[in-house]
Amino acid sequence: MSFPIQENLHEILSKIPACVKLVAISKTKSPEIIMEAYKAGQRVFGESKAQEMLPKYEALPKDIEWHMVGHLQSNKVKYIAPFVSLIHSVDSLKLLTTINKEAIKNKRLISCLLQIHIAEESTKFGLSYEECCDLLASESFKNMGNIVISGLMGMATFTDDKKQVEQEFMTLKNIFHDIKEKYFLDNDFFKEISMGMSDDYQVGIEQGSTMVRIGSAIFGYR
Numbered sequence: 001m002s003f004p005i006q007e008n009l010h011e012i013l014s015k016i017p018a019c020v021k022l023v024a025i026s027k028t029k030s031p032e033i034i035m036e037a038y039k040a041g042q043r044v045f046g047e048s049k050a051q052e053m054l055p056k057y058e059a060l061p062k063d064i065e066w067h068m069v070g071h072l073q074s075n076k077v078k079y080i081a082p083f084v085s086l087i088h089s090v091d092s093l094k095l096l097t098t099i100n101k102e103a104i105k106n107k108r109l110i111s112c113l114l115q116i117h118i119a120e121e122s123t124k125f126g127l128s129y130e131e132c133c134d135l136l137a138s139e140s141f142k143n144m145g146n147i148v149i150s151g152l153m154g155m156a157t158f159t160d161d162k163k164q165v166e167q168e169f170m171t172l173k174n175i176f177h178d179i180k181e182k183y184f185l186d187n188d189f190f191k192e193i194s195m196g197m198s199d200d201y202q203v204g205i206e207q208g209s210t211m212v213r214i215g216s217a218i219f220g221y222r
């Protein structure tokens, strides 16, 4: 049985404001399935594994914008550096250093979001507020010529408690404004807050999300 991908997409698009970017999370989905969403007009797709993104990039139309949303290991950056549009999941200076090196090799600027740990679970990746400030204040970061920091990303706790999710997203929004003021006041690129997935994107949007990362509500359960 096929999942009504195009209907799902249209329904989600009708619920998000035009200024919020929809990143269709296509991890584990085949190029054929991704093409269904492409035919409906979707051009921004997100993957959580570099080794999965590369063959899809190669197989699919070149006007697709590919976003990396999952935890990225430094030794995998080389697979996606030639074409990736945005890396949402930067959670260490070491990773950012590698992304900068690969960006130089490919003669590109690579846009990145810093992932902030906002969830209660200790299993989710991300920087604390202090770690984020340390990274941005570091000499190594200031010397990275091929990185554009476009904003922050966060994942809320997996819970039915809407209030808690709301609190966590609000925390991310406050951190965003604080970091913007401290490090990016005259920088127009630092403007994205990537928050909200299939089960909580409406809460994310209420709290000021500019990008939602939606997988199962489009493609069905994995």
Ligand SMILES: *Cc1c(COP(=O)(O)O)cnc(C)c1O
Residues within 6 Å of the ligand: 025, 027, 048, 069, 070, 155, 197, 198, 199, 213, 214, 215, 216, 217
């Ligand atoms: C899988 C994934 C998503 C999408 O999750 P859904 O609940 O299927 O919408 C969003 N963000 C990240 C980082 C993911 O790994």
